[in-house]
Amino acid sequence: MLNKALLQRRLLAWYRRHQRDLPWRRTRDPYAIWVSEIMLQQTQVATAIPYYERFLRRFPHVRALARAPMERVLKSWEGLGYYSRARNLRRAAQIVLAEHGGRLPEEPEALRKLPGIGRYTAGAISSIAFDRDEPVLDGNVIRVLCRVFLIRANPKSARTQKRLWKLAEELLPAGHASFFNQALMDLGATICMPSHPHCDRCPLRQAPIRCRGKACLAPTSMPAEAVPHGRGAACCALAVPRGPIGSPGGLCRAFAKGMQEKLPLRVARKAIPHYDVAVGIIRKGGKILIDRRKPEGLLGGLWEFPGGKKQGGESLEECLVREVREELGVRVRVLRPLARVRHAYSHFRVTLHPFDCGWVSGRPRAIACAEWRWVAPRQLGRFAFPAANRRILACIGAVPEMRGKRI
DNA sequence: AATCCGGGGTA
DNA sequence: TACCCAGGATT
Structure with missing residues (x-):
């Protein structure tokens, strides 16, 4: 493994500054986070937001959803697609109400017993809503990990999936899985994108280096990420890295090889009728x-x-x-x-x-x-x-x- | 392991 | 057009 502690620090520091302001990040209600995770399955954030706001107004808690007529739930889901998600969500709410007193369980194993919750969603709810150290692996995380660790195998194969889940788990900084998981996903969504990734803004590209300027007050003992940026202060905190690509300090093996756009490996799909x-x-x-x-x-x-x-x-x-x-x-x-x-x-x-x-x-x-x-x-x-x-x-x-x- | 299941954004 | 998206369930 590359420099794990450095990767964790970089990613968390980047997330504190650059995280997206999303409606489900303004709540700690496990039910609301659950609803968001279901809506976000195979659905882009911008598409899900208006549905999320309206859904929570209409069904503000587990009991409201469990007791709502299916017609009304489907009407709220109209246009979002994958309508079995709406059926499963309502059925799961009925189970949570009947068997868990209306509260979501915290453990991934218990969450996965609910219809519509698989390995990803269980990890997401458990880490984000309950602060448990559980990994997630979605399309964003797959892309980031395949690039950082230069994984050239087919990311959909069972073998590679197993390897990626293991990586996602090993990388977790104890006690910070919620932010770390969301940081990985935000990085994948805003920087490490499928095509034309913004490597110049990536916190994993290379270590920020200290400038040699006389005005820079940053002590050499201070981690670069923790240094405030500003004139007359520690001006080097976010200095543009110098030196050859892939030089020591770079945390992305794909970027070091110029292969970031070729990963993760795309497998040709069948012609569709x-x-x-x-x-x-x-x-x-x-x-x-x-x-x-x-x-x-x-x-x-x-x-x-x-x-x-x-x-x-x-x-x-x-x-x-x-x-x-x-x-x-x-x-x-x-x-x-x-x-x-x-x-x-x-x-x-x-x-x-x-x-x-x-x-x-x-x-x-x-x-x-x-x-x-x-x-x-x-x-x-x-x-x-x-x-x-x-x-x-x-x-x-x-x-x-x-x-x-x-x- | 492969297939089914929607709709929208993007280049 | 083709690819991708905070995947899960079924077979």
Whole structure:
């Protein structure tokens, strides 16, 4: 191991000055920190912030969430994606209320028994909310460690994962896991970024050196990180390092070799499929027919316009008639195309083709869905729709707050 | 070990 | 466009 104590000092000193001001860092409430960690799974900080604020207003504590109807929780999650997170979070809140008296357990092993909490989230809650010395390993930490320790193996392989977790654990400064973990993640998010990392501002690049200026009052015994910066004081505290790259004092092996942009190793991903999906805006007596997806699986529990994937050899119109019949047992007439909405999921892409439709015959039955409803256009905004469906709502002008927005 | 699960930001 | 993001659950 490189100079562990130096790395810890540098990182913690950098964090004290440069940490991000985030809403979940203004609280010590384990529930709030828990909510933030779930929202931040595969989700960028800036995206999660407004959801976090609103969610905590609506469900301020475990009991409120445990007792809330699933519909309301999903509506709060609408647009954030990975909707099983919302289901798991609510279910876990019910377990915490029933089995832990409404308080989150502190140990990672107990936290991991809750749905939606894996190794990362357990470590994050345990260290950040309860100040326990537990490591975390997320995308940011993986990147920082692969660079600092010049790990050229596939970071997703089980072998490398094991090695990275061990590193994350060994590096922890006793009693400071909360700040240290968050410092690693902040460094990865703001300095040690995937491409074009800001190595010139990295606290691990090289030791700050003392200047030889006569005005510098920094005693040689003082650690450079602890020296205040300023004219007539210890002006060298943050002096630009000199000397060749990778000279003694540099803590990043990738930077020393100029390999920081090549790590962590990227593994080629498989080509992702594309689907054309026909959806019907089915009107009858001024109302529109929507259905709710089954509670599990893709977009589970969310509402949508009836429709489905086009098969080879059929037209979009034929597809729509077939899908509505299979899903709801309703016969419709396809009137006119409305728009084209392209949307990318993590593992496939779709083009949605919404059509204006007229109801012909048949009372809807929940054949391949959880339930259905005829809804006045103005009421559509009350239901939780996936993001791609929201854009269809916008193009039929059903949701006032979305009128005029880009589609 | 591989696959599934959304949506948005960014260059 | 392709990659990435404070990952977890399932198979």
